[in-house]
Amino acid sequence: MSDPARIVREFCDLMAKRDPALLRPFLAEDAVYQNTGTPASTGAAAVLANLAGQFAVFPDSYEYKMINLAVDGDVVLTERLDLIRTPDGVRGVPVMGAFVVREGVITRWTDYWDTGLPAKMMSGQNIDGLVPASY
Numbered sequence: 001m002s003d004p005a006r007i008v009r010e011f012c013d014l015m016a017k018r019d020p021a022l023l024r025p026f027l028a029e030d031a032v033y034q035n036t037g038t039p040a041s042t043g044a045a046a047v048l049a050n051l052a053g054q055f056a057v058f059p060d061s062y063e064y065k066m067i068n069l070a071v072d073g074d075v076v077l078t079e080r081l082d083l084i085r086t087p088d089g090v091r092g093v094p095v096m097g098a099f100v101v102r103e104g105v106i107t108r109w110t111d112y113w114d115t116g117l118p119a120k121m122m123s124g125q126n127i128d129g130l131v132p133a134s135y
Contacts, residue, residue: 002104
């Protein structure tokens, strides 16, 4: 039996390498990835293309820092900081993610976050009051 927590943790840890090919083995052929408020990417190729686009936007830094992880059966919930380089240095975007892992691969991945926050970060706005103080 696969370990959903281990699979999601390894997948998230690989984000720092910014290489979609390394992420491919973790995704079901019909995987669905969605940032809420944006259209879903359906199919492993579309998910990887989406991630490649994100890596291109942030070529200097792209990493997930896991804060908390909870598992209920095949569902893994993550609280993380998605680290990107901003004019003020590397900063974290708070993200809650829900992953469904079946037969050892991710079949569904949904991230919930403030889509306006990175633009504020990139423009140099002070976001200290907009993110949890404990981070």
